[in-house]
Amino acid sequence: MRKMMELYRGKTKTLYSTDQPDLLVLEFRDDISALDGKRVDQFNRKGLINNKLNYFIMSHLQKAGIKTQIKELYSHNATLVKNLKMAPLEFVLRNRAAGSLVKRLGIKEGTALCPPVFDLFLKNDDKHDPMVNSSYCRTFGWVSSDHLSRMREITFQTNKILNTLFSEIGLILVDFKLEFGIFQNEVILGDEFSPDSARLWDQKTFHKMDKDLYRQTQVGLIEAYEEVANRLGVNLD
């Protein structure tokens, strides 16, 4: 499989075409960004760690019955993936209060949310990813009602599977964000699952082991990501 043209360069990942129209190369760069891209930095090895972590977690979800975009590892920092038609939406599920929920509602960080809270955001950097709901999706035609229901259902299923996975390695899955696309009229989990797009806290110490370390200008980001990978048994060589 040959990597060909750059199709899309996001804040942390780049998508390339290949010699097969149904397949793309998803490359994880060492970049990290916050504040809608106003703050950008590089961390050595972050691309490799997130690529391997994402591949491990997506494979785990796949084994549990969730269809994902991944085909196979392409290189240390890239994965061969199915070419999905992505929905312009972010599906967020929260098991504990953190981040924008704390800011918006003033709820104490760490408060358990039972049942989990589901949020939907439009992917639009210029508009700062505004919160939307199913009615907006119908009116503006971002995704069909059937596909939206399926995406929401898979988000909750993913939460169950990953809550178990992370609790077995002493981590709390605080919240996470998923993105979906359509392949041959079927909803498929796309994009990534990594500590860039999820909050993970140590069960005993409540230490943050995710991108909040960068957002809140603390140190130890790569060490924390490596620790998550090590606890999961992901080979980072």
Ligand code: TMP
């Ligand atoms: P939030 O608290 O900022 O709304 O984020 C909730 C979760 O979703 C958190 O784990 C980070 C993730 N997320 C992204 O990965 N990208 C995004 O653009 C947003 C809004 C959230």
